[in-house]
Amino acid sequence: MSYILDSEIKFLPGIGEKRAALLEKELGIRTFRDMLYTFPYRYIDRSKVYSISDIDSSSAYIQLRGKIVRISSAGEGKGRRLIATLQDGSGSIDLVFFKGVKWIQGKISPFKEYIVFGKPSLFNGAWNMIHPELDPVGESGTSSWPSTLIGIYSSTDKLRNNGISVKVFAKLQQTLLQKVSGLIRETLPQEIISSVKLPSLTFALTNIHFPKDLRSLDAARYRLKFEELFFLQLSLLRQRNVRMSGSSGIFFKKVGDAFNWCYSRLPYELTGAQKRVIKEIRRDTVSGRQMNRLLQGDVGSGKTMVAMLSALIAVDNGYQACVMAPTEVLAVQHWRNFERSLSGSGVRVALLTGSTKARERREIDGGLRDGSIDILIGTHAVIEDNVVFHRLGFVVIDEQHRFGVDQRARLRLKSTEPPHILVMTATPIPRTLAMTLYGDLDVSVLDELPPGRKPVQTIHVTEEQRYRMYDFIKSEIKKGRQAFIVYPLIKESETLDYHNLEEGYQRIVNYFPAPEYITAVVHGQQTNENKAYDMRLFAEGKAHILVATSVIEVGVDVPNASVMVIESAERFGLSQLHQLRGRVGRGAEKSYCILMTGYKLSEDSRKRIELMCSTSDGFELAEADLRMRGPGDMEGTRQSGLAFDLKISDLGKDGPVLAQARSVAAGVLAEDPLLESTPSALLRAGLDRLRQTGGKEIIDYSTIS
Numbered sequence: 001m002s003y004i005l006d007s008e009i010k011f012l013p014g015i016g017e018k019r020a021a022l023l024e025k026e027l028g029i030r031t032f033r034d035m036l037y038t039f040p041y042r043y044i045d046r047s048k049v050y051s052i053s054d055i056d057s058s059s060a061y062i063q064l065r066g067k068i069v070r071i072s073s074a075g076e077g078k079g080r081r082l083i084a085t086l087q088d089g090s091g092s093i094d095l096v097f098f099k100g101v102k103w104i105q106g107k108i109s110p111f112k113e114y115i116v117f118g119k120p121s122l123f124n125g126a127w128n129m130i131h132p133e134l135d136p137v138g139e140s141g142t143s144s145w146p147s148t149l150i151g152i153y154s155s156t157d158k159l160r161n162n163g164i165s166v167k168v169f170a171k172l173q174q175t176l177l178q179k180v181s182g183l184i185r186e187t188l189p190q191e192i193i194s195s196v197k198l199p200s201l202t203f204a205l206t207n208i209h210f211p212k213d214l215r216s217l218d219a220a221r222y223r224l225k226f227e228e229l230f231f232l233q234l235s236l237l238r239q240r241n242v243r244m245s246g247s248s249g250i251f252f253k254k255v256g257d258a259f260n261w262c263y264s265r266l267p268y269e270l271t272g273a274q275k276r277v278i279k280e281i282r283r284d285t286v287s288g289r290q291m292n293r294l295l296q297g298d299v300g301s302g303k304t305m306v307a308m309l310s311a312l313i314a315v316d317n318g319y320q321a322c323v324m325a326p327t328e329v330l331a332v333q334h335w336r337n338f339e340r341s342l343s344g345s346g347v348r349v350a351l352l353t354g355s356t357k358a359r360e361r362r363e364i365d366g367g368l369r370d371g372s373i374d375i376l377i378g379t380h381a382v383i384e385d386n387v388v389f390h391r392l393g394f395v396v397i398d399e400q401h402r403f404g405v406d407q408r409a410r411l412r413l414k415s416t417e418p419p420h421i422l423v424m425t426a427t428p429i430p431r432t433l434a435m436t437l438y439g440d441l442d443v444s445v446l447d448e449l450p451p452g453r454k455p456v457q458t459i460h461v462t463e464e465q466r467y468r469m470y471d472f473i474k475s476e477i478k479k480g481r482q483a484f485i486v487y488p489l490i491k492e493s494e495t496l497d498y499h500n501l502e503e504g505y506q507r508i509v510n511y512f513p514a515p516e517y518i519t520a521v522v523h524g525q526q527t528n529e530n531k532a533y534d535m536r537l538f539a540e541g542k543a544h545i546l547v548a549t550s551v552i553e554v555g556v557d558v559p560n561a562s563v564m565v566i567e568s569a570e571r572f573g574l575s576q577l578h579q580l581r582g583r584v585g586r587g588a589e590k591s592y593c594i595l596m597t598g599y600k601l602s603e604d605s606r607k608r609i610e611l612m613c614s615t616s617d618g619f620e621l622a623e624a625d626l627r628m629r630g631p632g633d634m635e636g637t638r639q640s641g642l643a644f645d646l647k648i649s650d651l652g653k654d655g656p657v658l659a660q661a662r663s664v665a666a667g668v669l670a671e672d673p674l675l676e677s678t679p680s681a682l683l684r685a686g687l688d689r690l691r692q693t694g695g696k697e698i699i700d701y702s703t704i705s
């Protein structure tokens with residue numbers, strides 16, 4: 001018998017084919033379940049009404065009740081706005097509408113009483129409310145609602161224009177809840193419900209839409225967050241068990257000549273953290289299981305050497321290794337690095353990128369097939385289908401966030417035995433997010449920088465100080481140092497950005513005239529040869545200044561550079577700024593990061609800039625980024641294909657729920673690692689649901705193992 005929550009939404013009274021199609025298109029609602037799991041994003045407390053004279057803070061949403069005493073319009077064109085003045089016994093306040101002016105005009109009638117909900121803001125010394133919600137009193141303000149906490153759902157213009165206002169939507173939820181009343185099946189095992197002290201699913205779904213009171217709402221929320229995060233963790237941890245239970249891990253019997261050759265010639269002592277991580281990797285490669293390890297290390301922590309030494313262990317055991325980098329510039333840099341460290345060792349390294357010439361390409365293909373090439377370094381080109389390895393045993397993916405899930409899966413298919421995989425990232429991922437995104441990976445952390453690094457001094461500079469800043473760069477160049485000057489590159493306005501860069505470049509060349517000063521330039525519109533040429537000029541110290549778009553952000557290593565200027569710094573995210581800053585401070589000299597912005601900054605931008613100036617801790621910045629922007633926006637999560645749709649949890653704030661959900665999930669799996677037993681049927685059903693809905697990408701991830 002089919003389950004009522006699986007019913008199509010068109011069968012709900014009040015929704016026909018047309019509205020059903022609209023709900024699916026606008027909100028992704030197809031079934032009763034989808035509808036029930038579309039939660040309010042906030043609540044109005046109908047029991048609390050503010051007096052206008054009591055408004056004293058612009059921080060919170062509040063409710064007012066009064067009459068509209070005047071309607072007027074002001075401004076022209078884009079600035080045109082409608083102002084409705086609301087009066088209660090205590091005072092008056094302007095309600096301001098910039099959008100949908102006509103529509104609002106038709107909706108508001110003077111001298112009627114309204115309940116107004118919105119966020120007060122201060123303008124010219126007086127309080128007003130921008131785009132508040134308005135309800136005529138009597139229609140909804142009183143007894144027709146089942147509780148005093150009213151859920152507010154997000155809506156769209158299309159829905160509103162087709163008769164599904166927020167209020168109608170709430171009514172539909174009410175109808176639905178009545179229809180399924182008594183028929184909702186519990187999704188969590190009873191033991192978990194009682195040990196975590198959760199309310200039932202029925203209680204939670206009822207109270208998330210129509211809270212009886214604040215306590216019930218909190219309990220409902222907790223239950224739904226827990227459920228969401230629990231199944232996510234269960235899925236990730238179970239995948240890990242699946243991977244662990246497979247016996248198919250390549251066994252690297254020995255550490256041999258190639259490794260020892262390189263190790264004994266290192267120009268420096270490895271840091272304690274580097275040694276520890278290499279040991280962890282070594283352990284994985286003799287465990288009989290496939291390694292899937294994430295290596296996190298702040299910029300400059302020395303991940304490359306860890307990758308090289310681990311790759312050499314593969315080579316020592318007769319396997320090939322492959323290192324994948326996100327950009328050509330970076331692939332070339334890695335290749336040079338490997339060549340420099342390994343020349344004379346007998347280990348053969350090759351470079352394969354989009355601009356490898358056909359003849360050379362054929363040669364590489366041959367060398368990969370017959371096994372004479374030991375280590376292949378390259379960009380996305382290395383995962384194309386026509387690249388065939390003789391015996392691939394170890395894969396390094398550098399700066400992982402530029403690679404999609406399916407690309408990793410393709411790499412995995414390049415070998416009959418699954419190669420060990422090391423994913424390296426310099427984007428410090430906050431614990432909560434790491435747990436969620438990489439719950440099925442083992443994580444190593446390089447938490448120690450090579451000795452002698454001095455913290456980079458970070459300074460905020462505005463346009464007026466530009467030439468003083470240039471003079472400062474000159475003084476650094478005089479000391480023999482080099483400088484980066486970076487411009488933002490944002491896809492949507494590439495031509496504009498390019499224009500800015502050109503302009504900036506001209507200004508630099510004028511102020512830093514050749515031959516005294518040599519300026520190199522690198523950007524996305526150049527040919528690869530030109531890019532490589534200018535990059536090399538700078539890397540070899542022949543150019544003093546490198547003007548670049550943010551292409552240089554990942555991994556470029558020029559230890560002699562001591563100044564990083566970031567133009568329009570307000571347009572970069574925190575972790576991107578941190579990445580860029582990490583390009584300097586690599587040598588022994590004191591280094592500087594200069595954040596250029598316009599004079600006027602939004603509150604958010606100002607906060608970011610201030611944070612950058614006050615801390616150099618990548619993890620602290622990443623946590624702040626997560627709090628400020630939410631995980632969906634975190635650099636990297638979206639591109640990685642791992643971003644997913646959490647309906648109610650907020651990874652920035654729900655760390656404790658996540659931790660509890662994870663520990664309960666781990667407990668369940670300790671008893672039944674693959675969830676194969678009969679009592680686990682309920683949990684298997686939950687995972688199936690996850691697979692059908694938002695968790696798709698997460699599940700796909702398992703194709704790697």
Ligand code: ADP
Nearest residue numbers: 268269270271299300301302303304305450557
């Ligand atoms: P990242 O982790 O950002 O990829 P790199 O691997 O590029 O860092 O290393 C940054 C710099 O530190 C390089 O110049 C590298 O040669 C140097 N380095 C790496 N390990 C050590 C070490 N143990 N001692 C001193 N310098 C090191």
Ligand code: MG
Nearest residue numbers: 303304398555
């Ligand atoms: Mg690197």
